[in-house]
Amino acid sequence: MQAELTIGDFSRITHLSIKTLRHYHRVGLLEPAEVNPDSGYRYYTVAQVPVAQTIRRFRDLDMPVDEVRAVLKAPDGSARDALIAAHLDRMQTQLAQTQSAVESLRALLTETTGAAVKIERRTLAPTAALTITATLERSELVDWWAGAMAELPDRLAQTGLERNGAPGGIFANSLFTDDQGEATVFLPVAAPTQPVGTGLGRARIASVPGTEVALARLDGSHRDVDRVYAALGSYVAELGLDGSGPVREYYLATPANPDEWRTEICWPIG
Amino acid sequence: MQAELTIGDFSRITHLSIKTLRHYHRVGLLEPAEVNPDSGYRYYTVAQVPVAQTIRRFRDLDMPVDEVRAVLKAPDGSARDALIAAHLDRMQTQLAQTQSAVESLRALLTETTGAAVKIERRTLAPTAALTITATLERSELVDWWAGAMAELPDRLAQTGLERNGAPGGIFANSLFTDDQGEATVFLPVAAPTQPVGTGLGRARIASVPGTEVALARLDGSHRDVDRVYAALGSYVAELGLDGSGPVREYYLATPANPDEWRTEICWPIG
DNA sequence: TTGCTCCTCACGTCACGTGAGGTGGC
DNA sequence: TTGCTCCTCACGTCACGTGAGGTGGC
Numbered sequence A, B: 001m002q003a004e005l006t007i008g009d010f011s012r013i014t015h016l017s018i019k020t021l022r023h024y025h026r027v028g029l030l031e032p033a034e035v036n037p038d039s040g041y042r043y044y045t046v047a048q049v050p051v052a053q054t055i056r057r058f059r060d061l062d063m064p065v066d067e068v069r070a071v072l073k074a075p076d077g078s079a080r081d082a083l084i085a086a087h088l089d090r091m092q093t094q095l096a097q098t099q100s101a102v103e104s105l106r107a108l109l110t111e112t113t114g115a116a117v118k119i120e121r122r123t124l125a126p127t128a129a130l131t132i133t134a135t136l137e138r139s140e141l142v143d144w145w146a147g148a149m150a151e152l153p154d155r156l157a158q159t160g161l162e163r164n165g166a167p168g169g170i171f172a173n174s175l176f177t178d179d180q181g182e183a184t185v186f187l188p189v190a191a192p193t194q195p196v197g198t199g200l201g202r203a204r205i206a207s208v209p210g211t212e213v214a215l216a217r218l219d220g221s222h223r224d225v226d227r228v229y230a231a232l233g234s235y236v237a238e239l240g241l242d243g244s245g246p247v248r249e250y251y252l253a254t255p256a257n258p259d260e261w262r263t264e265i266c267w268p269i270g
Numbered sequence C, D: 001t002t003g004c005t006c007c008t009c010a011c012g013t014c015a016c017g018t019g020a021g022g023t024g025g026c
Helices: A006-016 A018-026 A044-059 A066-073 A077-110 A140-161 A223-239 B007-014 B018-026 B048-059 B065-073 B076-110 B137-158 B222-238
Strands: A005-006 A043-046 A120-124 A127-137 A168-171 A180-189 A205-208 A211-219 A246-252 A262-268 B005-006 B041-045 B120-124 B129-136 B168-173 B178-190 B203-208 B211-219 B247-253 B262-268
Touching: A005 A006, A006 A018, A006 A043, A006 A044, A006 B222, A018 A043, A043 A044, A044 A066, A044 B076, A066 B137, A077 A140, A077 A223, A077 B048, A077 B076, A127 A140, A127 B007, A127 B137, A140 A180, A140 A205, A180 A205, A211 A223, A211 A246, A223 A262, A223 B007, A223 B048, B005 B007, B007 B018, B007 B041, B018 B041, B041 B048, B048 B065, B065 B076, B076 B222, B137 B178, B137 B203, B178 B203, B211 B222, B211 B247, B222 B262
Parallel strands: none
Antiparallel strands: A005 A043, A120 A211, A127 A180, A127 A205, A168 A180, A168 A246, A211 A262, A246 A262, B005 B041, B120 B211, B129 B178, B129 B203, B168 B178, B168 B247, B211 B262, B247 B262
16 A cells, blocks of 8 residues: 655655755656646655655765766666766765865965965977877866876887976866866977877877976975966066967976975966 | 956966856956956956955855855954854865765665664653744754754753753754744753743743654664654554654764764654 | 645746857957 | 957756745645
């Protein structure tokens, strides 16, 4: 025997509000067992309680409704587990980001004058390089960067070429102004004396152009990289220089501990 | 000399997207230093860069725009610090909730059959009690509960009355169905032989009515309290009982470690 | 019969993002 | 002059919440 529960009963049992239950009906996430065609009254059964609980748990973790639906409809356990694992991963990332945002805020508040960023001018020579390029959303940038940076040394070994300097990245302005654009990471190499074959996957041999830049070094993690960008951008603007080219970064040291990273941030000048 | 920056320049320097900058202008969070009245072009100055950075930091922490505005306009450092501290507190709470939601999900997934909840029937006798009652939003409930529970013993000492049983709480259905309603916490006392004076603040002497209930014990934190509610509600519904009264809880033990709490959850029956 | 529960529908919220259609500045 | 940057305006997104106005069921 299926006990018929009104929406109010079901709400009390599941701790999902009535408004929320109606919403979940509208979007097809949790359909009442029965709807009276005359009155429109929704009726649920006790068998639906565990489903509602599962939904609540996932929504508490901010899993999007569409994804919760996918989890509930997943054909088998492994598909389900994969979706859940993916979401827990995202949660993990988000927790780390929040943690880092808190630290960043603390730094901003405790800092008395704003540690001066030392800016120098430098002329970067053009070079050949092993490159990976993609057009992507700003939000994908960090993950993409890590993957591409990890791939480059393996590809380099395939080419048999000599490495010729610190790895770098080039980032289109639109990545910042419009939240999407082209990014490149590269490993400088001595110019190849003969053509390099295929089989390098997404990696390519290309030339990285020379340019004059305003440059500042960032010691530590990229948590506060925006402060360096701000210093450089302000410097270039105050001098009335044309800084319209894409920004470039050189990764002098990237050990496991991000606090020990050393990076050069380069803002191109005219 | 104030360097005039176009919205694109300013976007690159601050890492706020152009759309976001326009939005912040619309809502008055960050106004351009100048707007060309003919073209509508926005112009910013380098002096605005630090302000933009501060905004970005706070928004990264999900501080609502209205609050960021309040922080920026705070007349003095202490008002500002108070707003920031309040927000960091909320962040802390939220991190804890996320943590607990993850654990709760893990529990739901690893649990094989769903630990059976033992349900018994009991008749609760009416009693006099020292009570604190409020109408509140569901989201305020936990904080309010902690404050009121902490206050009750002090108030009891003021009355000179004898405690007569475990503290409890009574929660209106609308708290769950409609996200707001009346909540009461109480400390049972022997019926006072003479009127109790005023000066008890928000606490009152009142009578807690008797009722018959379906009851289950929750050992551990209230993280998974909804599972007990679900078991009781399903039980009552399946037996076709009228369970429309407000839910009641008794706090048998609330030591510092929430995993050692013991609570009786009572679903009233007709 | 009363009043409590339930219903729909249209709109609001929050912090932007999207996209059409158009104009200004070097 | 071209095309790149900038503009407005209306609407969309996400997960509901609000509120008006009305009806069903015990």
